[in-house]
């Protein structure tokens with residue numbers, strides 16, 4: 138049954154309180170050199186909702202994911218998952234507690250089969266207890282149970298026919314599916330997906346979207362980082378916007394996408410362009426046209442959406458540049474193109 142009650146307890150805005158938060162982060166900071174990659178004052182993630190974490194390149198989204206899931210250490214900060222303090226808890230324990238994540242660049246192990254990758258997921262995150270997972274004698278009676286669970290998930294993700302294939306032979310999109318399926322082996326409560334659509338062929342896009350919606354239907358909470366604004370608008374119940382390490386806006390997608398702070402945050406990536414005159418707008422259009430990851434100004438992005446669908450002069454967007462009328466997607470490049478930083 139859909140829970141249509143308000144997500145917040147009152148006002149909407151950066152750091153606002155949620156009716157039923159599953160994750161609460163306070164004063165989380167991470168510096169690299171002198172730069173504040175993450176400087177989150179307060180953030181609550183609502184339970185059993187799909188929350189999108191958006192923001193321009195370098196906003197700190199992946200770093201925040203890394204911190205919250207124990208893959209990186211903050212300079213300061215506290216966070217609670219399901220009322221348990223988990224700051225400083227290593228990643229494999231965080232996963233066992235029910236909070237799992239996937240990566241921008243999938244971390245499936247190419248030289249292991251699809252099934253072997255799934256077995257690894259049962260113990261923890263990639264790399265955990267490799268020997269235990271692979272050697273039967275050490276594995277004991279859990280093996281049958283784990284294999285059955287993996288079979289069910291592989292069937293659900295339509296990877297069952299490939300279970301004995303090496304993961305390296307899968308397409309970019311199939312690897313994303315495998316990583317998501319593997320994350321579910323620990324029966325998580327909170328699933329964090331870092332750019333689930335990046336590197337996914339359009340043919341698999343709908344399937345991935347459906348899987349994400351199903352996670353919520355099955356009672357899980359989803360927090361995902363995404364640049365594809367079509368996807369954000371399509372499946373997110375709540376949107377959190379980061380820029381320069383901070384949360385600059387949050388709220389329902391249809392409201393956040395029109396928020397001035399959000400528009401500024403995205404245009405901030407092109408701050409060298411003077412928007413004060415029409416020449417500046419033309420220059421911005423050229424910059425955006427060359428920026429493959431930019432969704433600003435596209436009719437699909439929603440960020441610069443104007444009532445009645447009109448665009449400001451000069452901002453014709455990607456669809457008019459390419460003649461494409463369907464949803465904007467960053468997903469039509471097969472190989473993953475960006476390395477996740479440690």
Ligand SMILES: Nc1ncnc2c1ncn2[C@@H]1O[C@H](COP(=O)(O)OP(=O)(O)OP(=O)(O)O)[C@@H](O)[C@H]1O
Pocket residue numbers: 169174192193194195196197198199200201478479
């Ligand atoms: N290991 C690292 N060493 C130094 N700087 C880093 C490291 N990881 C991230 N950064 C920097 O921290 C900032 C935030 O990076 P992060 O990858 O978290 O941003 P992001 O919002 O996920 O960006 P994108 O959308 O491009 O993935 C960037 O300026 C980045 O260069």
